[in-house]
């Protein structure tokens with residue numbers, strides 16, 4: 001079989017967040033936390049919260065349709081859907097299958113990808129391989145999560161997360177623009193530093209497991225911080241070395257949004273002025289799989305992604321999973 005390798009670019013973005021907003025001040029009235037501390041240390045003011053009738057697929061479908069429209073396509077044009085989520089609607093079927101039905105993109109193959117906060121980056125890389133090899137032409141990549149469903153509002157770490165979804169449409173490109181590199185990593189030795197234990201085969205749904213709190217996420221905050229500031233610079237520097245591009249040439253970093261301190265320290269280590277680091281965690285908190293595509297959509301809609309701009313993506317998540325990517329916008 002002839003091997004086809006084509007350049008891959010992003011031609012549409014979209015995002016959606018539920019209407020209900022919880023401010024730090026509101027959470028202070030229901031949880032043992034401090035609004036000022038959260039803003040100062042995490043960079044978060046407020047976050048969106050899905051309603052009881054809003055599973056992850058609802059957010060994902062809305063973001064996906066907006067990205068398809070922004071790309072000038074219809075759902076019929078999409079031949080691959082990947083949904084990055086760690087809060088799927090159900091264990092089966094995949095959230096991607098539910099999204100495919102909701103947006104009626106029946107010409108597509110659809111599957112979920114689990115890499116938690118790195119999920120969108122891993123999914124974008126996976127979709128890009130299918131397009132580069134000529135297997136598929138139009139991929140809809142969605143990052144969507146509703147962490148509010150697995151938050152214990154009696155704990156102070158309830159402040160970290162919000163709900164939201166973002167999406168991008170990828171296609172092939174005849175120009176020299178598009179993705180220049182991807183580097184993805186997994187280190188399973190970090191597996192318990194961020195985990196959602198309940199509902200799977202280890203702690204199946206039972207009264208006992210619910211009473212033990214297994215349906216909530218568990219996080220070792222210090223380990224997330226220490227790992228984040230080590231692996232984000234590692235992945236970014238590797239992508240720059242792979243492409244021979246220097247950090248001075250980079251126009252924007254569109255990173256996952258774990259905490260403002262992790263991003264500030266990462267920027268210092270890689271030598272990127274913080275003005276070039278895009279953030280929106282003040283309004284969304286950490287939407288896990290949703291962070292990068294929601295931010296990408298905001299930067300895109302603000303008209304900042306003109307042709308030729310060099311954009312870095314980087315993420316770290318549970319697993320550990322982490323990685324970076326570089327794209328020349330077209």
Ligand SMILES: CC(C)(COP(=O)(O)OP(=O)(O)OC[C@H]1O[C@@H](n2cnc3c(N)ncnc32)[C@H](O)[C@@H]1OP(=O)(O)O)[C@@H](O)C(=O)NCCC(=O)NCCS
Nearest residue numbers: 033034037041156157159160194221222224225258259286
């Ligand atoms: C979570 C994090 C802020 C904690 O920092 P730390 O210096 O290890 O802090 P500690 O947990 O020891 O807490 C120190 C003080 O900060 C304050 N504090 C910590 N978490 C708080 C919260 N959620 N709300 C209010 N105050 C908080 C308290 O005053 C605490 O003192 P106490 O333990 O005596 O009450 C830091 O480790 C971090 O940012 N980690 C990254 C986590 C992350 O990004 N997660 C999302 C991606 S998975």
